[in-house]
Amino acid sequence: MTIPLLTAAALTVDLGTRNPVRILDGISFELQAGRTLGVVGESGCGKSMTALALIGLVPEPHRIGGSLRLGDVELNTLDAERRRLLRGKRVAMIFQEPMTALNPVVSVGQQIAEMLEVHEAASTSEARRRAIALLGQVGIAAPGERAPAFPHQLSGGMRQRVMIAMAIACRPQILIADEPTTALDVSVQAQILDLLLELQRREGMAMLFISHNLGVISEVSDEIMVMYAGRIAEQGPAAEVLARPTHPYTRGLITTMPDIRHRQRLLPVIPGAVPDPRHRGQGCSFAARCAEAEDICSEAVPALRGHLHRAACVHA
């Protein structure tokens, strides 16, 4: 293994001041250049909060614990201004909904050019020229004619391509993609995934790919991190986790993927919902929904066990 670009170690996030709620608890992972970590879990599992913690935009008021290192720089103690200059430049992010993540009154070319003006002090004409080149790179035909268009004049797929162009404008080392294909229809999803993977190969970026869709995750990821209620349920090499899931939650997620080869009258579900982070109890937070739960499960939070392929379950 090479030296990781980014290392999270026992990362915790508490929101609120008077009655802080632990939103993320003990998140540890590494991002390697040119590799993709897929983060999967239901809504409210802390996937997006992990992304926000990475770029340092956790909503105020908050307290962050543990360690987050970019190369040999500790990000959690970095001052705000230096942290801001890393955003977009070394760590960039793509959002789920390209319509709302683009400014409706600024042309898309201008929005890409801004990135270069902010981070590289590029002149207006230089930034414009490079913005058009970037639009071409993300597969937009006739980029020169599209650059003056406003977001509402583009299709969903093209808007997401614009978002990607903005994210890669400064050639970041780490790209965070928070559900980048969820708002797109299926045929466009595949195109966007291909584009992301190709850009990653060409630029050698590390990617943190967030999705609730295990199918999408399995296509893009080298490593998988399954999150549940703000904690890691299971993590390991993608093929390993998908072929031999050891946490009941991961197994549940895999079972719920609809399979086109078998006609099913009812889609399998995991009963129940993710617990409120304020009332997680003291045991395994999945215990209430777990078919294999025993008394021991509700006594203490199980630790992550294993070496490369780890799971937080007493049965693992």
Place this chain on the structure above:
Amino acid sequence: MSEIALEPAISVWTLRWRRLARDRAALLGLAVLILLIALCVAAPLFERTLGVSATDTDLFTRFSPPGDGHWLGADDAGRDEFTRLLQGGQISLSIGLLGALGSSLLGTLIGAVAGYARGKTDMVLMRITDGIISLPVLPLLIILAALDLSKLGFSQDFIRSGAAGYWRIVLIVTLLGWTGVARLVRASTLALAEREFVLAARAQGASAWWILSVHILPNAISPVIVATTLAMGRVILTESALSFLGVGIQPPQTSWGSMLTNAQELIGNAPELALYPGLLILVTVIAINFVGDGLQAAFDPRTDSR
């Protein structure tokens, strides 16, 4: 590829202008304003070609009826009423514009900072706003009118020149008028700051000022432009009130407000001297309100798309 055929990219401003151009009342208001401004700017030209003066007193032509170069007659000091109205218009209209712009700029700045910073900054700025809104305007104006500028370190030359009165009005209007715009902009900023493209901009490393100026204000500007046009009418009326109280424009300069003030003593002899500036103020304010209504419609995306 999922590309689709598109109409050529039109800027939002082109769209807004097209919508405004379809509003007859707004266009009429705009035409009236442009005509008034053109006439006022041309005041010296009229003086020369008609051979009259807006400022020189002439006891032989006091209250002379229209005719003989005096298109609207002469006033109580024998000054030509028509060109005097135009000269007064220069001051009234420019004070209206400056005062409205000044208060809108100040209000936008304060509102944007309060809405984006939130917390204590927001609290302090909004309490100041509430404070200014709750001040009783008329007594305040009288106090400001009584303020002795020489005690504030201004030179006597400046105080005696017309500029002092002019800038005093602009300043008073600006300092009292920004509160409405500040509240508008703060509300828009609070809402816009929650939008995902602001989070996206932050994720790209944009600074607070960059986000405010590039991402928030352009999206919040519509109500501000409308409020500014409406404020112009209000400022012209405030100027009249200030001049009426004697703070305003002093002879030989004049404004519609001070002409109205002078005419009040003569209302029995020469009611037309009060009528002319009063009518001009009325027409200007109505025209500005038409334009403001038109802008409001043109800037609202719900009034059809193209």
